[in-house]
Amino acid sequence: MRRHSAGQLSQMLAVRIQALVMELLPAGQRDGHEWRCGSLAGEKGQSLAVHLHGARAGVWCDFAGGQKGDALDLVAACLFNGNRRDAMAWAENWLGLSNATSDAPVQRRPAIQEKLNTSQELDKAAQRMRAKARRLWQEGQPIQGSPADAYLLNRGLDLRMLPHMPGSLRFHPGAWCAEVRKPLPCMLGAIASPVGKLVATHRTWIQQTPSGAWVKADLRAPKKVLGSFSGGCVRLTRGASGKALGIADAGSSVIIAEGIETSLAVALSCPEMRVLAGVSLSNMGAVGLPPEITTVIIAADNDGPNNHTARKALEAACQKFADQGREVRLALPENEGDWLDVFKAGQDLKRS
Known part of the structure; x- marks a missing residue:
């Protein structure tokens, strides 16, 4: 034969x-x-x-x-x-x-079949959670001129300075907060899957001070995600091309930062670049990208020389994208802190 x-x-x-x-x-x-x-x-x-x-x-x-x-x-x-x-x-x-x-x-193999059966049950629960996340997102209001917009402005982030108002951010006047068992004003972030479908909703609860300023709510956990978001991200800006992530030009670049506010600081510093928020450090390397994206810049927080866990997570994220055949660059602030700190200090984003 x-x-x-x-x-x-x-x-x-x-x-x-x-x-x-x-x-x-x-x-x-x-x-x-x-x-x-x-x-x-x-x-x-x-x-x-x-x-x-x-x-x-x-x-x-x-x-x-x-x-x-x-x-x-x-x-x-x-x-x-x-x-x-x-x-x-x-x-x-x-x-x-x-x-x-x-x-x-x-x-x-038996192990594969057992995993399939378990995954089917988990998938049903994930679908229910995803449906709740979508309903919450649909209840949101445009962010421009809202308390969520004022909250970002109070943090030095003026969305009007971006080429376009991010469609992935909204305001909710009363999203349920389990910590205090009542609804609170909230900034919403749409977490999209690699194919652009909403899979989870990021929540940042906010409150108004006696002076009228909007700040992050005084909670143990003022930020939470509704739904499973592995591989997803908050798509903030499209860069100079103006094209959606799924139809990015061949040879395109992207910057991935961690939180929404930090990512917005990067976007304001680099308006010509496509910027995504990976939501968490552990998810940054899992963000799904089309093959047309050939260069990935990870704009990470500088957690100091003694935070070995964070450093290992960053190294793993860089390695994952490198294994996909992409050029990877790591950008860290010179001093401890994140890129929002750098932006508010009036410094330029430096890439390494």
Whole structure:
């Protein structure tokens, strides 16, 4: 029997990619020119995307896990813990190129199937939480001229200085706060998935001082996220191109900062750049980006030389984007603090 190379098998699998994804990832669904599911375990969701047509048929990326590859890699990742040799044997069988029976169903490893069952239950809860986050967002009001706008202005962030008012920010006059068990005024931030769908809503509760100024609410946790946001981000500015993230020009750059206020400070300092808020340090490296984004600048907080946990998280974030084949730069303030501190001090954002 003639053996086929990995490249040949990948190409043949790509030709039949629609049948392949339905067998490997049956809980997924078509989304335009892609097949979408939650992860390589096969549960429902959006984090894993497989191209179905054209020259990129079979190319896939798990935005949450940071893995990617071709059609053969997909077989290896789904069924054989990444073992390409086993995947090649399976592919020859599935494609009818070997003497073995070719119509045998996919046999997922028990651990994979158990994970699939558990993930389906978790996905139902995540869907309910996502629906609540969307309802909260829909209740929000335009931020311009609102108390949330005044809160940002009080922090030195004038949204009117941006090329466009961020559509990802809103004001809610009374979002429920479990800490005090009553609704409080709140700034909302839309956290979008890699495909641009709202998956969670960031809340910053605010209050008015006796002098009339709007400040962050006096709470143990004045900032919280409603919904699961792994891989998502708050899309603040589009940069000079003015194009949405999903249709960014090839060779584009992006700046990813952590919190909304810090990211706005970066956006005001660099109006020509696309700026995203990663929401949390642990999520910065997981933010899903299209392949057209080839340069990632991580505008991180300077937590000091003794915060080894933060440093490791930053190194991991940089490595994830580097593993995706992107150029990565890390920008840190010279002194301890974040880029909002630098912006308010009237200094320029420096990139390293």
